Amino acid sequence: MLEGVNRVLLGIVGLVLVLLGGSVLAIGLGAPAPSWWPHDGRHDVLLDAAERTRWRDEGWWWPAVIAVLAVLVLLSLWWLLAVLRRRRPAEVLLDTGDEEGASLRGRALEQALAEEVSHLDGVDRAHVLLTGRRSAPRTRILLRLQPRTGPATTLRALTRGPLAHARDSAGLPALPTEVRLHAVTHAPERVT
Structure with a gap:
């Protein structure tokens, strides 16, 4: 069962990364941006100065960022240990x-x-x-x-x-x- 879950998760993560990376590359090479794309054109940066500093003064921002990153790290470590653990066939x-x-x-x-x-x-x-x-x-x-x-x-x-x-x-x-x-x-x- 773990093999199946592992393959599905890797497939989903890979598909999301390929779609996002491909769309950024296509827009960077001059393809027209879709209507849902948050940026205007080829020379637009992903995060400008206003977006990077927008939440800096909010008291909840940094604890929320740290908590989300900690959960992601713990889930990644759990997944890595589950993959590396020696499996015993049932x-x-x-x-x-x-x-x-x-x-x-x-x-x-x-x-x-x-x-x-x-x-x-x-x-x-x-x-x-x-x-x-x-x-x-x-x-x-x-x-x-x-x-x-x-x-x-x-x-x-x-x-x-x-x-x-x-x-x-x-x-x-x-x-x-x-x-x-x-x-x-x-x-x-x-x-x-």
């Missing part, structure tokens, strides 16, 4: 082979994959995060390994087991995965 499209397809909740796939990964030998705890698009999901897996567990062995078991199973059962051509390994530290033992 569902993953599955290939069922009948050209209809099906969808699986993203959280259900995360939980099932985390459960299967946590049962691997040497894995103390697993956390799975699904990112990417509905049709091309990606996974991030955080593994906490028990002491004296070989990371290479765990990665091979992860690739051949849970990841291959998730990829095949979802009918995905690939399931790109980023794995982060952390070793569980144990308390020092007292030797007597």
Whole structure:
């Protein structure tokens, strides 16, 4: 949904900017100004001295300008953070082979994959995060390994087991995965 809202907002802002900029350019190049245009001709400035200083002495003017600009900045920051935030797909499209397809909740796939990964030998705890698009999901897996567990062995078991199973059962051509390994530290033992 955020992608759709993002595209609509960008389209509206782009259209307004192109229309305003194009009309200013056309009038500046000598095209006749439409009747609704606030300026008279080619050599007229957008804001003359009287328009720039008209509200300067009013007590409400500067607080209103600052409030509007602050709201615009906050909305722009919210929009930027929403765009830059890593999106988690709510569902993953599955290939069922009948050209209809099906969808699986993203959280259900995360939980099932985390459960299967946590049962691997040497894995103390697993956390799975699904990112990417509905049709091309990606996974991030955080593994906490028990002491004296070989990371290479765990990665091979992860690739051949849970990841291959998730990829095949979802009918995905690939399931790109980023794995982060952390070793569980144990308390020092007292030797007597």
